[in-house]
Amino acid sequence: MAKTVLDFEKPIYELEAKLEEMKNLSDNLDIENEIKKIEDKVKQLKESIYKDLTRWQRVQLARHPDRPYTLDYIYSMTSNFVELHGDRGYKDDKAIVGGFASIDDYKVMIIGHQKGRDTKSNLYRNFGMPNPEGYRKALRLMKLAEKFGKPVITMIDTPGAYPGIEAEERGQAEAIARNLFEMSRLKVPIIVVIIGEGASGGALGIGVGDRILMLENCWYSVISPESCSSILWRSWDYKEQAAEALKLTATDLIEQKIIDRIIPEPMGGAHKDYEQISATLKAALKEELANLIKIKPEKLVEQRLEKFGKMGEFIE
Amino acid sequence: MAWFRRSKENISPDSQKKDLPDGLWEKCPNCSEIIHKKQLEANLWTCIKCNNHFRIGSEEYFNFLLDKNTFKEMDKKMRSNDPLEFEDTKKYSVRIQETIKKLNLYDAVRTGTGKLNGIEVAIGCMDFSFIGGSMGSVVGEKLSRLIDKAYKNNLPLIIISASGGARMMEGAFSLMQMAKTSSRLARLSEAKIPYISILTDPTTGGTTASYAMLGDIHIAEPQALIGFAGPRVIKQTIGKDLPKGFQKSEFLLEQGFIDIISHRKDLKSNIYNILTLMT
Ligand SMILES: [Zn+2]
Numbered sequence: 119m120a121k122t123v124l125d126f127e128k129p130i131y132e133l134e135a136k137l138e139e140m141k142n143l144s145d146n147l148d149i150e151n152e153i154k155k156i157e158d159k160v161k162q163l164k165e166s167i168y169k170d171l172t173r174w175q176r177v178q179l180a181r182h183p184d185r186p187y188t189l190d191y192i193y194s195m196t197s198n199f200v201e202l203h204g205d206r207g208y209k210d211d212k213a214i215v216g217g218f219a220s221i222d223d224y225k226v227m228i229i230g231h232q233k234g235r236d237t238k239s240n241l242y243r244n245f246g247m248p249n250p251e252g253y254r255k256a257l258r259l260m261k262l263a264e265k266f267g268k269p270v271i272t273m274i275d276t277p278g279a280y281p282g283i284e285a286e287e288r289g290q291a292e293a294i295a296r297n298l299f300e301m302s303r304l305k306v307p308i309i310v311v312i313i314g315e316g317a318s319g320g321a322l323g324i325g326v327g328d329r330i331l332m333l334e335n336c337w338y339s340v341i342s343p344e345s346c347s348s349i350l351w352r353s354w355d356y357k358e359q360a361a362e363a364l365k366l367t368a369t370d371l372i373e374q375k376i377i378d379r380i381i382p383e384p385m386g387g388a389h390k391d392y393e394q395i396s397a398t399l400k401a402a403l404k405e406e407l408a409n410l411i412k413i414k415p416e417k418l419v420e421q422r423l424e425k426f427g428k429m430g431e432f433i434e
Numbered sequence: 435m436a437w438f439r440r441s442k443e444n445i446s447p448d449s450q451k452k453d454l455p456d457g458l459w460e461k462c463p464n465c466s467e468i469i470h471k472k473q474l475e476a477n478l479w480t481c482i483k484c485n486n487h488f489r490i491g492s493e494e495y496f497n498f499l500l501d502k503n504t505f506k507e508m509d510k511k512m513r514s515n516d517p518l519e520f521e522d523t524k525k526y527s528v529r530i531q532e533t534i535k536k537l538n539l540y541d542a543v544r545t546g547t548g549k550l551n552g553i554e555v556a557i558g559c560m561d562f563s564f565i566g567g568s569m570g571s572v573v574g575e576k577l578s579r580l581i582d583k584a585y586k587n588n589l590p591l592i593i594i595s596a597s598g599g600a601r602m603m604e605g606a607f608s609l610m611q612m613a614k615t616s617s618r619l620a621r622l623s624e625a626k627i628p629y630i631s632i633l634t635d636p637t638t639g640g641t642t643a644s645y646a647m648l649g650d651i652h653i654a655e656p657q658a659l660i661g662f663a664g665p666r667v668i669k670q671t672i673g674k675d676l677p678k679g680f681q682k683s684e685f686l687l688e689q690g691f692i693d694i695i696s697h698r699k700d701l702k703s704n705i706y707n708i709l710t711l712m713t
Contacts, residue, residue, distance in 0.1 A: 292643075294662070295612075319644075319662070340600045363603075431517035
């Protein structure tokens, strides 16, 4: 996999490169002590850099091009995945994927935003930005899950719903609104996992559920830091400040009681170890499923209404 | 959230005052007709010459939609507590305080019950003048309580939207108001209580992508901008000019997202007529 190095990670990679160089030399020289020293230094450096990431740095990690996407998790966590296509009205939106699958003993419907890895696949996936038919496909699959009594798992990773002419013509707003409406009453458990970027209505459009999980290095908010900067500061240059002001990380959102659980990532981000993050997420999902399937459908829907009803702060 | 950039172009009745000598005259931003305020008011703030619908607020809508002295306001003084301690070029808490003082409104929606030609209704109306009619925790909570009032008392629900979308300064809290209001509307719908959504200029972003688009019936005022993404964002994304009339009420009706385009003067009779047919 091609390595993408974020600006704040550079010192680590530089030191690692040096270490590599010395290891190559060590066949001829007795510098084991030196190597050990540098290895320790790399470890320390990593810990210090990744321990206190700023909000903007987490946004960068959430968008890391090597990060696992929905299909990566589906392939690593599930078996028998059958991908289903189309909204039965207009077309098959490639920015949202979904289908039936098994997570060990649980049969589920799993749906998520899907980004591409290179220019070609990103164009195919529309950079993970759905059109209305994407939300309608997701809803169709959720209704299918409800019909056959299967829990729904959704994975959020989008820079937003696509802002295009055709998207507006086909009712982007209506499609998202309809999903919020229908998901709130769906009579099967819904687990939502934010696995990357959670930008605004385009994210929430598959984000109403009973349990909201969020990977450690993700962001979820009403607007991206860049757009927020351009509107409130009237310049694209205040994205770091905007990220700070929006309080959009997993730790922020658990304090705001908007998410329920943080899924820890390998040091440096989910992309550092696909196997580890998939195993962690799978275990968490199984735990959540075990609890949710015990709850009667009517109760589930009532609790979901209350859950979102409590969100928000105000003075009376 | 296009309100910031757009605010300069938004020619509200207020901003016109300065140009005209005694404050009794308004200039139509569409056709430049000079209209006496009394005449404009009598015409429900629509242009006598070109029918342009001026932007108005909750006070005006409640006045002409509801029967005299029947409006009972709910949660009047609920206001934002600035949950994120948000600050951009200005502190959000200061922005809120200043806006409350200037407009004598507490947030971007007012809610309550009242009678419409004798029919008891639950009604909410947004004020675009309050931070671009943006939806934060207060708007979400007030509307949720209104929807619950309609649900518990079996009252038809009317929400008049005018909004740039979700309020940035409350981050994810604002976003969640979309889910909060929509889930309440879903329960209302199951109880078979009618909900009429009135979309006025402008209704965009998270407001359109939640309660504004979830009515049993959608009524829009003529020429209102209605959409998910704002025109500026779309133009920027696709790098092309937008077609004429794009995202206007008439366009949405053709696309199948609006039932009726109603002149403001016919709004009350249209709502009444629908309610009598539905209930
Ligand atoms: Zn005019």
